[in-house]
Amino acid sequence: MSRGAYTLRPLKSPAPLSKSKFVHGMQCPLYVWLEVRTDAPRAEIDAFTQALFDTGNEVGEYARRRWDERLARAGREPGILIDDDPRRHDEAVAATRAALEGGAAVIHEAAFTHGGVKVRVDVLERLDDGSFAVHEVKSTSKYDEAKHLNDVAVQLWAVRGAGLDVSRATLVHLNKEYEWPGGDYDLERLFEEEDVTGEAEALQEAVGIDVGRLLRVLQADVMPHVPAATSCSKPYDCPYGEVCPALDDPVPHPVGELPGTSGAVERRALAEGYPSLLDMDEVAAARIITYADGSPHEKWFTTWKATASGKRIILPALAAWIAQLPHPVRHLDFETLAAPLPMVTHTHPFQVVPLQYSIHTEHDGAPPEHREFLAAADDPDPRRTLIERLLEDLGEQGAIIHWSPYERTVIRNLAADPRYAEYAGRLKALEPRLFDLGKAVDAWVFDPGFHGSWSIKKVHPVLLPGTDPSLIHEDTGPVTYSDVDGCASGGEAAMMLFEYVRPETSAERREEIRGELLPYCELDTKATVDVLGVLRDQCGRAGGPALRNTEPAAGEISERDPSNR
Numbered sequence: 001m002s003r004g005a006y007t008l009r010p011l012k013s014p015a016p017l018s019k020s021k022f023v024h025g026m027q028c029p030l031y032v033w034l035e036v037r038t039d040a041p042r043a044e045i046d047a048f049t050q051a052l053f054d055t056g057n058e059v060g061e062y063a064r065r066r067w068d069e070r071l072a073r074a075g076r077e078p079g080i081l082i083d084d085d086p087r088r089h090d091e092a093v094a095a096t097r098a099a100l101e102g103g104a105a106v107i108h109e110a111a112f113t114h115g116g117v118k119v120r121v122d123v124l125e126r127l128d129d130g131s132f133a134v135h136e137v138k139s140t141s142k143y144d145e146a147k148h149l150n151d152v153a154v155q156l157w158a159v160r161g162a163g164l165d166v167s168r169a170t171l172v173h174l175n176k177e178y179e180w181p182g183g184d185y186d187l188e189r190l191f192e193e194e195d196v197t198g199e200a201e202a203l204q205e206a207v208g209i210d211v212g213r214l215l216r217v218l219q220a221d222v223m224p225h226v227p228a229a230t231s232c233s234k235p236y237d238c239p240y241g242e243v244c245p246a247l248d249d250p251v252p253h254p255v256g257e258l259p260g261t262s263g264a265v266e267r268r269a270l271a272e273g274y275p276s277l278l279d280m281d282e283v284a285a286a287r288i289i290t291y292a293d294g295s296p297h298e299k300w301f302t303t304w305k306a307t308a309s310g311k312r313i314i315l316p317a318l319a320a321w322i323a324q325l326p327h328p329v330r331h332l333d334f335e336t337l338a339a340p341l342p343m344v345t346h347t348h349p350f351q352v353v354p355l356q357y358s359i360h361t362e363h364d365g366a367p368p369e370h371r372e373f374l375a376a377a378d379d380p381d382p383r384r385t386l387i388e389r390l391l392e393d394l395g396e397q398g399a400i401i402h403w404s405p406y407e408r409t410v411i412r413n414l415a416a417d418p419r420y421a422e423y424a425g426r427l428k429a430l431e432p433r434l435f436d437l438g439k440a441v442d443a444w445v446f447d448p449g450f451h452g453s454w455s456i457k458k459v460h461p462v463l464l465p466g467t468d469p470s471l472i473h474e475d476t477g478p479v480t481y482s483d484v485d486g487c488a489s490g491g492e493a494a495m496m497l498f499e500y501v502r503p504e505t506s507a508e509r510r511e512e513i514r515g516e517l518l519p520y521c522e523l524d525t526k527a528t529v530d531v532l533g534v535l536r537d538q539c540g541r542a543g544g545p546a547l548r549n550t551e552p553a554a555g556e557i558s559e560r561d562p563s564n565r
Contacts, residue, residue: 033224171193
């Protein structure tokens with residue numbers, strides 16, 4: 001289906017808005033119109049996103065148990081769970097009404113319809129004074145007003161409109177300070193309740209106006225106007241980006257490709273008639289692509305120059321940076337778990353826990369040597385095992401190449417953990433050996449093929465022409481991330497680690513996961529070997545080694561360098 005090609009559907013329901021559709025409409029009226037009134041295809045839900053949904057459902061189940069445990073301690077009946085099938089909303093409303101008339105203290109997934117809006121309340125609680133509290137449960141570690149307030153506010157509006165006296169509204173989220181010791185979760189400590197009654201109250205009049213506006217949008221058979229300030233990605237990514245009829249044909253090399261650029265630069269460029277970097281000559285670029293005070297921004301200008309010329313630009317500082325890498329050169333990549341519900345003992349919700357790494361080591365004149373580690377799923381202390389193996393595999397000499405600050409952060413966090421104090425000194429000794437290749441490319445390599453991105457999966461195919469976006473060359477021939485069954489992205493790797501450590505995962509499934517995770521992580525460090533090799537060769541052919549020691553010999557790029565963001 002091409003952009004803007006869709007079939008209009010009739011508006012069947014007198015209450016076409018749900019709390020999620022209200023939030024979507026508040027972000028963009030066209031988003032909710034496409035969702036309700038057309039057959040426009042949504043972006044497919046990938047395995048990573050589906051796993052997030054599944055985890056959210058699991059968090060919701062634990063939240064229900066929390067309230068039921070409270071009721072049990074008070075000698076009362078557990079809460080009533082209403083069928084959450086959206087196709088049977090009217091029956092759910094009737095079941096909710098019956099539960100309320102029966103005096104239920106807590107109703108899970110309580111259903112209401114008011115003013116064209118259908119809502120489900122995660123937890124509806126009857127308070128001691130006879131009024132009610134609306135509790136919205138989120139699989140997050142904090143309240144995010146941009147994402148959560150409209151969600152709570154429309155529920156408050158609809159439930160009150162349906163006749164209930166609601167005196168309290170809360171956002172229930174996971175407590176990032178809770179440390180899981182193992183065993184059953186302490187549900188009172190696992191969750192936090194943030195009272196947002198005041199914020200939701202302040203929006204009630206506006207919610208009523210916005211509901212009316214969005215209902216008129218949905219009742220119309222014509223595409224709604226999209227305000228100029230509308231975001232396609234905030235607070236949520238719109239799933240209709242590939243077919244959205246409001247989006248113009250893509251501009252080649254838009255001004256937004258400038259790394260870390262501000263909206264002010266884009267607005268300045270558009271005001272002068274330059275939607276693309278290719279439209280500017282050198283005079284225009286020097287005038288427009290600047291800091292706010294008008295001073296030159298060397299990194300942006302060099303990005304423009306490479307884009308406009310169609311040629312790669314490598315600044316001399318890169319040759320000096322490569323020349324001072326101590327040997328042997330090791331390439332490190334971690335895969336980590338950051339589960340909403342802690343899966344490793346003595347960790348917190350969303351705590352980053354390294355469970356896997358890959359290391360490729362370059363020795364002069366020899367093929368890279370590969371070492372890898374993936375913790376045993378039943379290891380009671382996998383971080384300790386990882387640390388011991390990591391220190392052995394990295395040795396005490398040589399550069400440690402990584403891509404982005406992530407590996408440095410993981411090592412620092414391990415060194416700062418008091419549980420592993422005996423390793424702190426040796427872990428801290430790794431820091432001077434860390435060299436961020438991604439940051440070096442970001443600062444000193446400019447190619448129109450990067451399109452403003454310095455991710456390894458973007459840089460690798462540009463520097464190794466003829467490869468597809470995820471191609472990595474192995475000795476046995478080309479291997480791609482998509483060839484690694486079940487695991488083709490960092491998000492999928494994280495979700496597979498989550499499944500790997502779950503107690504209910506079978507031994508057979510764990511072996512399957514090991515067979516998918518190990519080659520995936522190996523590709524990441526093989527990719528940095530490839531990239532460094534290409535850059536080393538290009539700098540050498542350009543006479544780079546003669547520049548040795550013209551820059552600080554340190555793993556971190558100098559913060560004084562004007563090319564830094």
